[in-house]
Amino acid sequence: MADDLKSKLVAKALEEGFSACRITGPDAVPQIAARLQHYVDDGRHGQMSWMGERMGWRGDPAALWPEAKSVIMLAESYTPQHDPMAVIARPDRGAISVYAQNRDYHDIVKKRLKRVGRWLLEQQTEAGIKVFVDTAPVMEKPLGEAAGLGWQGKHTNLLGRELGSWFFLGAIFTTIELPRDGLAQGGCGSCTACLDACPTDAFPAPYQLDARRCISYLTIEHHGPVDLELREKMGNRIYGCDDCLAACPWNKFASEAREMRYAAREDLLAPKLSELAQLDDAAFRALFSGSPIKRVGRDRFVRNVLYAIGNSGDVRLREVAQGLCEDADGTVSEAARWAVSRL
Incomplete structure (x- = not known):
């Protein structure tokens, strides 16, 4: 039953426009609390004081919502169709990060998450969900890695064999127990x-x-x-x-962006x-x-x-x-x- 629901969930997520959907649990990243504490203690977060706030929730996804049994991690590609570095050679022009060259991804991704979440509640009406996209103290990258979307590269961003580097992350916490995915294959090797x-x-x-x-x-x-x-x-x-x-170099295999509002x-x-x-x-x-x-x-x-x-x-x-x-x-x-x- 759970396997069948999961396969339908993945199909629904892809239908809604997500590039990938994988499952992990809120207890899958026990190492992040100590890493986050060390990062903040070293002052490497600069003026981002919010990183030190709600440390208990940020360092332990299970504490954010104790009732949650599964975390559905979703990736949405925004791979550019142009060379993002070309503008660097034009000093009279401004270089704006690819993700910010059109609509705000927070709004687009969150609406998709809600549609997937509503579908999930229709399958199990007694279940509960919470959706997140940079809207709560959730460590999306470690959870994405635990779910098998990819791995955190040497630049600390998440990347994957099929996704490359250019993708947004969204999370759906749910009280439904879903089969978890394993870690992704791949890595950075000696590349710097x-x-x-x-x-x-x-x-x-x-x-x-x-x-x-x-x-x-x-x-x-x-x-x-x-x-x-x-x-x-x-x-x-x-x-x-x-x-x-x-x-x-993994970007040579990256999925193309399907959402025109990211162009x-x-x-x-x-x-x-x-x-x-x-x-x-x-x-x-x-x-x-x-x-x-x-x-x-x-x-x-x-x-x-x-x-x-x-x-x-x-x-x-x-x-x-x-x-x-x-x-x-x-x-x-x-x-x-x-x-x-x-x-």
């Missing part, structure tokens, strides 16, 4: 392509990340000015960074820094309506743009930066003055 690709040397060692040096963290999570040494290495990356993902918007493939720098709050909100970029706010985004302008070597952009030297936001005005001095 992702580590070698990092512009800021954010990996102290394979399988370890210091967020304080990661461009994704610096452009999205970090408040205030970025250290001078690091901002020079950010290049034209203004929201997130795909270098370590793009370098992974890059033309105006976000290689946007002009000169135009982005001049966004006020209203224009920023309008441009990034429905985008994950919206959550960082105009000030932090324009700060990133000014760092890219300072790194561009393009003297034509000096006037743009000059116009923001007296910006109302102190971090923006400091970034503008830095960019002017660089140009």
Whole structure:
């Protein structure tokens, strides 16, 4: 009975648009509590104070919802159809992480999860479910690895033989006892392509990340000015960074994205820094309506743009930066003055 339900569940998940569906349990990752504690104690989480909060839940999925018997882990591919690194060679343009070049994946994935969850409840009306996609203290990557979706690579992201590096994760916790899947086959071997690709040397060692040096963290999570040494290495990356993902050779086997709302918007493939720098709050909100970029706010985004302008070597952009030297936001005005001095 349970095997039959599981096979139908997987079929339903694929029908709804997910790229893969695997099952694990909330007790399958006992090692993560100590690892998370060590990470936070070392301060590698930077300003992400939420990582240290609710440590009991984050380090033990079983504590998050004690009634849960199974965790359904789902992957949704967003593999780009273009070369995500091409824009890096265009210093007058901004590089936006592939996942943020169109609609916010949180909304899309969560709606899919709810549809799969409702179907599951129709099969067993007495069951309970909870769905998560970056919305609770859930360690999705270790759970995804335990479910067999892939393995955490040397860049600490999850990757798989069929999925490559480009996929989102969602989780459905349920009170239904479902047959669990085994670990995935594959690994990184001696490859260090992702580590070698990092512009800021954010990996102290394979399988370890210091967020304080990661461009994704610096452009999205970090408040205030970025250290001078690091901002020079950010290049034209203004929201997130795909270098370590793009370098992974497993991507040659990656599943194609089926959801067109992940396909890059033309105006976000290689946007002009000169135009982005001049966004006020209203224009920023309008441009990034429905985008994950919206959550960082105009000030932090324009700060990133000014760092890219300072790194561009393009003297034509000096006037743009000059116009923001007296910006109302102190971090923006400091970034503008830095960019002017660089140009």
